[in-house]
Amino acid sequence: MNPHDEVDPQSVKVVVAGGFGTGKTTLVKSVSEIPPLTTEELLTEAGTAVDDLAGIEGKKTTTVTLDFGRITVHEDLVLYLFGTPGQDRFWIMWDELARGAIGAVVLVDTRRLDSSFAAIDYFEQRGITFVVAINEFPQDHQYEPEEVRAALHLDSQIPIIRFDARRRGSSLQALIALVHHALNRAPMAVP
Amino acid sequence: MANDEEWVDEDAGRVGRLYALTGGRVSPTHRQLDVATQFKVAAADLDLRALEPEQRQIAALCQRWLSMAEVSAFLHIPLVVARQLLSDLVDHGVVTMSSAKAGPSRAVLLEVLHGLKAM
Numbered sequence: 300m301n302p303h304d305e306v307d308p309q310s311v312k313v314v315v316a317g318g319f320g321t322g323k324t325t326l327v328k329s330v331s332e333i334p335p336l337t338t339e340e341l342l343t344e345a346g347t348a349v350d351d352l353a354g355i356e357g358k359k360t361t362t363v364t365l366d367f368g369r370i371t372v373h374e375d376l377v378l379y380l381f382g383t384p385g386q387d388r389f390w391i392m393w394d395e396l397a398r399g400a401i402g403a404v405v406l407v408d409t410r411r412l413d414s415s416f417a418a419i420d421y422f423e424q425r426g427i428t429f430v431v432a433i434n435e436f437p438q439d440h441q442y443e444p445e446e447v448r449a450a451l452h453l454d455s456q457i458p459i460i461r462f463d464a465r466r467r468g469s470s471l472q473a474l475i476a477l478v479h480h481a482l483n484r485a486p487m488a489v490p
Numbered sequence: 491m492a493n494d495e496e497w498v499d500e501d502a503g504r505v506g507r508l509y510a511l512t513g514g515r516v517s518p519t520h521r522q523l524d525v526a527t528q529f530k531v532a533a534a535d536l537d538l539r540a541l542e543p544e545q546r547q548i549a550a551l552c553q554r555w556l557s558m559a560e561v562s563a564f565l566h567i568p569l570v571v572a573r574q575l576l577s578d579l580v581d582h583g584v585v586t587m588s589s590a591k592a593g594p595s596r597a598v599l600l601e602v603l604h605g606l607k608a609m
Contacts, residue, residue, distance in 0.1 A: 312525070369557075
């Protein structure tokens with residue numbers, strides 16, 4: 300139905316996850332071509348989705364905030380980067396973000412590894428493609444990826460990279476690692 | 491972000507009105523929409539006078555391809571409301587949507603990879 304001179308655009312998603320303070324927003328900000336945008340979704344208090352507006356007036360709702368950015372790969376291909384909501388309990392929102400996504404970059408801060416456990420569990424359990432990105436703070440002790448892998452009990456197949464979320468080039472490398480990993484997994488994907 | 495708190499209060503009334511406007515009907519298009527699905531007005535010369543203000547705003551925004559998330563962010567409406575308004579606009583032929591996909595193909599992944607490496 301589009302005019303012939305126009306190509307159907309493609310959009311792809313990447314989920315940026317990790318514990319509080321690991322640098323999710325910093326990553327989105329450093330690579331996005333626009334200042335990150337904020338949107339909101341209404342969920343019921345039980346954490347389920349408000350599917351449509353029917354009967355919404357009778358329900359108690361809560362608002363979940365999402366930050367996202369955008370990278371135009373080329374004229375007809377846009378990559379959206381969605382930071383997961385800070386409130387880990389709203390898994391339904393994660394489901395919506397992860398559906399059809401290339402995968403996730405899970406940020407970890409080596410001073411607080413445990414703050415990213417929930418995110419890692421989420422993607423592991425669902426078989427969703429993800430990489431672990433250690434956001435390095437220069438003043439900290441630099442851990443080897445294999446030390447972090449052992450501490451996180453992470454499967455040997457999951458790539459671990461070290462990067463600096465404040466630097467665009469470094470954040471791009473984290474995204475590239477994810478796309479590489481998605482390509483490696485693609486032939487084995489079950490239809 | 492003082493703004494956020496303001497509109498949560500007015501939200502109930504606004505969502506209620508938008509619900510009334512769509513009659514609570516859930517369009518089949520609705521389920522196909524994703525936060526990253528993109529939309530663009532179908533033609534430049536559409537008569538938008540019959541549309542609700544929010545729908546006219548969407549038509550004005552979507553002169554270029556924009557995602558549901560962007561429409562929601564720019565108009566300060568929750569995603570659930572953007573989803574409803576956009577699916578109605580698609581059903582009425584006012585906007586065109588990008589085709590829904592279960593996940594990126596290998597070809598698209600390669601395009602993304604090359605694009606990111608070139609940046």
